[in-house]
Amino acid sequence: MDQITAILDRLLALHPKEIDLSLGRMERLLAALGNPENKLPPTIHIAGTNGKGSVTATMRAMLEAGGKRCHVYTSPHLVAFNERIRLGADGKFVGDPKLFDALFRCEEANAGQEITFFEITTAAAILLFAENPADVLLLEVGLGGRLDATNVIDRPLATVITPISMDHEKFLGEDVTAIAAEKAGILKRDCPVVVAPQEDAVMAVIERKAARLKAPVHRFGQEFTSYEDHGRLVFQDEEGLYDLPLPSLIGRHQYINAGIAIATLKASGVWPGERQAAEGLRSVNWPGRLQSLTHGPLVDQCPEGAEIWLDGGHNPGAGVSIAAFMGEQEERHPKPLYMISGMLTTKDPVGFFRSFAGLAREVLTVPISNTTTARDPEELAQFAAEAGLESAAFGSLAHAISHIVEAAQDDREPPRILICGSLYLAGEVLAVNGMPPQ
Numbered sequence: 001m002d003q004i005t006a007i008l009d010r011l012l013a014l015h016p017k018e019i020d021l022s023l024g025r026m027e028r029l030l031a032a033l034g035n036p037e038n039k040l041p042p043t044i045h046i047a048g049t050n051g052k053g054s055v056t057a058t059m060r061a062m063l064e065a066g067g068k069r070c071h072v073y074t075s076p077h078l079v080a081f082n083e084r085i086r087l088g089a090d091g092k093f094v095g096d097p098k099l100f101d102a103l104f105r106c107e108e109a110n111a112g113q114e115i116t117f118f119e120i121t122t123a124a125a126i127l128l129f130a131e132n133p134a135d136v137l138l139l140e141v142g143l144g145g146r147l148d149a150t151n152v153i154d155r156p157l158a159t160v161i162t163p164i165s166m167d168h169e170k171f172l173g174e175d176v177t178a179i180a181a182e183k184a185g186i187l188k189r190d191c192p193v194v195v196a197p198q199e200d201a202v203m204a205v206i207e208r209k210a211a212r213l214k215a216p217v218h219r220f221g222q223e224f225t226s227y228e229d230h231g232r233l234v235f236q237d238e239e240g241l242y243d244l245p246l247p248s249l250i251g252r253h254q255y256i257n258a259g260i261a262i263a264t265l266k267a268s269g270v271w272p273g274e275r276q277a278a279e280g281l282r283s284v285n286w287p288g289r290l291q292s293l294t295h296g297p298l299v300d301q302c303p304e305g306a307e308i309w310l311d312g313g314h315n316p317g318a319g320v321s322i323a324a325f326m327g328e329q330e331e332r333h334p335k336p337l338y339m340i341s342g343m344l345t346t347k348d349p350v351g352f353f354r355s356f357a358g359l360a361r362e363v364l365t366v367p368i369s370n371t372t373t374a375r376d377p378e379e380l381a382q383f384a385a386e387a388g389l390e391s392a393a394f395g396s397l398a399h400a401i402s403h404i405v406e407a408a409q410d411d412r413e414p415p416r417i418l419i420c421g422s423l424y425l426a427g428e429v430l431a432v433n434g435m436p437p438q
Contacts, residue, residue: 004096007103008081008121015116018373021147025115029123030152032109036130037152040137041071041088044268045153047141047183048162048196050317051257054249054286055162056138058261062280064091066272068135073125073150075118075142078288078312078427079436085125088134102127118142122149136270146185157268159186159193159215160260164202165317166348180205192216192267196260218263226259228252233281235262242274247281250290252328253321287437288312288426290325296433301401305414307335310430312423314343316351322420323355335413336361340400341384341421342368343375352421353387360418362407363391364400371424397429 030037044059046052053074060070069088077083082093094102102124110120122142129137136157141148164180180202187193187209195206197220210217218224224237228246233255235242247258258281265271272280293299293308302308307329313322326337337360343349353363363384368374375383377393384391394400397419408415419429430436 002096003100004081004103007100007107008117011103011107011120012117014110014112014120015114018117019143020116021144023147023149023151025113026119026123026149026152028113029106029110029115029120030126033106033123033127036127039130040126040153041129041134042268042270043137043139043153043156044158044160044264045139045141045150045156045186046160046162047145047148047186048160049165049179049183049315050313050321051162051196051253051260052140054254054257054289055160055261055264056140057286058247058249058258058280058284059138059265060086061284062261062265062272062277063136063270065279065283066276068270068272069133071129071132071134071137072140073122073129073138074140076423078423079431081121083437084121085128087128087132088136089132094128098128099124116149119149126152141183141186144179144182144185146182148186151186155188156191157270158264159188159191160264161193161195161198161206162257162260163196163317164198165315166351177201177205181209184209187213187215189213190215192218194218194260194264194267196220196256216267218267220256220259220263224259224263226255226262228255233258235259237263237266239266242277244274244278245281248284249286250292251321251325253324285438287430287435288423290322293429293433293435296435298397298401298429298433301398301405302417303405303408303414306404306408307414307416309416309418310426311418311420312426313420314347314352314422316348316354319352319355322418323359326356326416326418327359329416330359335416336408336411337416337418338404338407339363339389340366340397340417340419341380342366342377342425343380343421344368344371344373344424345375346373347422349375349380349383349421350387353384353389357388360389363389364403365391365393366397366400366425367395368422368424368428370428374422374424397432
């Protein structure tokens, strides 16, 4: 066992619960570390249910195209923990020596007291961000917002609320307005907030909170918009219009995410310029989100000519976006769609699968080996059937692929395979396929 794995295992054992939303433990530890949260670079804070990672990746690509150094914090990771922390000096994931040093210092300062894994590892990230130079910190919320461990900054450049839908109801509330109230907890007095398209009830919650804090609101569809026109991305706000290339990230929902990224950089006062934005849109990369797998050991196991897509989306909102993209692919080039899915027990599988009814030929459910909270494949297959889909459970990813190979022998077209339902499953697939994130 290497040093990083050993210390992460120790930190995981400091609290009996994986999730226990509170800021008290975080504030105690940061005080013991000398309050590094007060020494961070100018920060953009991002919350929401879907699209946080894509918006963050798009902002980073644009800022770096403009010569800015960006720290980035995201979660969870796909293959290695280091992916959660990107340092601005070279734009790469934190190296093992720096990561171990920060984790060890947090462990020492915590002195064995109860604290969640996400809290103490977020403290380590904040320590790294404070001690290494950068022009901007892109700080993604882990869960919710109001009581999330990242919500320890007093005055960000801007806050962002991406689309909100049902997710983590056990911790955030039983309806979207309760969830919206938790996510709006990152808003700060007089700091602009950029808001993605939302249900009316959700938008009302955000607007009320913004009004109390005198936070200027930039709403998609009102203060700004973005859309595809003749193969180009059009962004328009009160200042004018930009004619830009489409983002390299796949899916029509990325046109909205790109618009949110542009509006946020403008509201934050760090807009790099139209030319740099265009360069960033062409280069943006975010693994595990409608990622096309074209080579590697796992791809070699699939039927010859198969089209393979990987997406870590896991809630009803993500299901709608992924199914819309798969529907577009079916209209463009009909192929039998097979879904391979694993999911955590905290997710709504029926809500996720429902969007694929009438589109997918079969859902093949599999276990996820790199988490202890995955649903049993038999149970998950029952949920897929409840959503109106043919389904079958398999003991492994390899067995599910073997089933597709056999079933595809009678098809006139090679299959389209969608591996989805969990970022943990996406990470497992990338590890097996030898394609770690960059």
